[in-house]
Amino acid sequence: MPFTKTQKDVDDWVQQFKISYWKSHAILARLTEETGELAREINHRFGPKQKKSTEDVKDIEDEIGDIIFTLCCLANSLNINLDTGFSRVMDKCYGRDNNRYEKNETVN
Amino acid sequence: MPFTKTQKDVDDWVQQFKISYWKSHAILARLTEETGELAREINHRFGPKQKKSTEDVKDIEDEIGDIIFTLCCLANSLNINLDTGFSRVMDKCYGRDNNRYEKNETVN
Amino acid sequence: MPFTKTQKDVDDWVQQFKISYWKSHAILARLTEETGELAREINHRFGPKQKKSTEDVKDIEDEIGDIIFTLCCLANSLNINLDTGFSRVMDKCYGRDNNRYEKNETVN
Amino acid sequence: MPFTKTQKDVDDWVQQFKISYWKSHAILARLTEETGELAREINHRFGPKQKKSTEDVKDIEDEIGDIIFTLCCLANSLNINLDTGFSRVMDKCYGRDNNRYEKNETVN
Numbered sequence: 488m489p490f491t492k493t494q495k496d497v498d499d500w501v502q503q504f505k506i507s508y509w510k511s512h513a514i515l516a517r518l519t520e521e522t523g524e525l526a527r528e529i530n531h532r533f534g535p536k537q538k539k540s541t542e543d544v545k546d547i548e549d550e551i552g553d554i555i556f557t558l559c560c561l562a563n564s565l566n567i568n569l570d571t572g573f574s575r576v577m578d579k580c581y582g583r584d585n586n587r588y589e590k591n592e593t594v595n
Numbered sequence: 596m597p598f599t600k601t602q603k604d605v606d607d608w609v610q611q612f613k614i615s616y617w618k619s620h621a622i623l624a625r626l627t628e629e630t631g632e633l634a635r636e637i638n639h640r641f642g643p644k645q646k647k648s649t650e651d652v653k654d655i656e657d658e659i660g661d662i663i664f665t666l667c668c669l670a671n672s673l674n675i676n677l678d679t680g681f682s683r684v685m686d687k688c689y690g691r692d693n694n695r696y697e698k699n700e701t702v703n
Numbered sequence: 704m705p706f707t708k709t710q711k712d713v714d715d716w717v718q719q720f721k722i723s724y725w726k727s728h729a730i731l732a733r734l735t736e737e738t739g740e741l742a743r744e745i746n747h748r749f750g751p752k753q754k755k756s757t758e759d760v761k762d763i764e765d766e767i768g769d770i771i772f773t774l775c776c777l778a779n780s781l782n783i784n785l786d787t788g789f790s791r792v793m794d795k796c797y798g799r800d801n802n803r804y805e806k807n808e809t810v811n
Numbered sequence: 812m813p814f815t816k817t818q819k820d821v822d823d824w825v826q827q828f829k830i831s832y833w834k835s836h837a838i839l840a841r842l843t844e845e846t847g848e849l850a851r852e853i854n855h856r857f858g859p860k861q862k863k864s865t866e867d868v869k870d871i872e873d874e875i876g877d878i879i880f881t882l883c884c885l886a887n888s889l890n891i892n893l894d895t896g897f898s899r900v901m902d903k904c905y906g907r908d909n910n911r912y913e914k915n916e917t918v919n
């Protein structure tokens with residue numbers, strides 16, 4: 488259960504504080520902010536004004552980390568289990584979306 | 596390493612297809628779309644026109660799952676390891692951000 | 704004052720209703736949703752799975768219209784004048800950002 | 812035609828430069844970034860950690876201005892007329908959405 492530990496790590500940190508989780512709309516606003524920071528990094532590496540090498544993706548790694556942290560806060564605050572959510576996505580991939588694109592040929 | 600398996604699950608599905616991963620800007624646009632779908636669900640449950648019960652968070656669970664799938668695609672396409680990214684976020688939490696809010700009193 | 708009329712058009716419609724403007728966070732969530740719909744259209748026209756001709760931009764036009772409507776709601780709810788905001792952006796363009804890119808040569 | 816002048820103002824500034832408009836995906840990434848900056852301001856004023864007075868909305872005004880500038884870039888790059896887009900939104904308001912909420916009583 489990969490996300491159980493991740494959600495627990497976030498919860499351990501948050502439970503130190505009196506404030507607990509923010510309301511859903513405030514967490515969503517934070518997610519929008521973090522997604523915007525990822526977008527800036529994408530433009531800096533792959534956009535019209537490349538300020539950074541396309542090899543250097545450390546800041547993108549950090550921004551994705553921030554987004555996952557924010558998603559864990561939202562999930563924890565609503566008692567959502569991300570392992571359930573993610574396994575339903577994979578089921579959808581192998582179900583409805585399994586012939587979405589042209590497949591590689593396989594040998595057998 | 597919780598995300599190693601998650602990223603592998605996504606990669607196994609993608610590697611079936613000839614198309615492989617999209618370019619970073621297209622994956623980012625997809626992330627923006629998925630974040631928008633989460634926002635719609637948040638407004639439906641906690642917004643001014645509640646169409647759904649605040650108890651029913653299954654669709655929010657699904658939307659977060661879709662966002663994580665999209666983040667895994669971005670990470671895989673750029674050879675980013677999400678365990679590294681996430682552990683750096685937790686280090687920042689226990690470092691720079693550890694006195695960000697008022698703490699609960701602890702007994703000892 | 705181009706935006707005065709635009710903001711007034713939105714306000715005339717909203718003032719018909721008892722509910723008036725939503726809170727800022729709910730309007731922001733709506734903006735996130737509308738931005739996501741624009742992102743989907745951009746991917747449909749210019750992304751890896753083009754479903755629509757790059758010539759056909761009518762749906763993009765509509766999505767931008769929806770975003771502007773949402774921004775007018777936010778501005779009206781907070782007594783913000785968009786003409787002031789936009790003219791400050793243009794001042795910044797001709798000030799701080801006026802040598803941001805290489806200029807075209809001009810004859811004189 | 813309120814937006815004709817706005818789009819022309821943006822175009823006059825852009826036409827100074829050799830680079831002209833970015834591609835749609837890069838402009839969209841910029842829009843995502845600007846929307847994120849607006850989200851941060853909303854949380855600073857109306858969120859759980861209010862750093863700024865709810866009276867002081869000047870930074871929100873600026874962020875909305877930046878979003879409109881970015882939308883004008885996207886529209887100009889695709890030959891989209893925002894007056895057409897916005898008037899179609901208002902038509903939808905007075906058509907499909909005109910009984911969306913409970914109306915104020917009117918005297919006559």
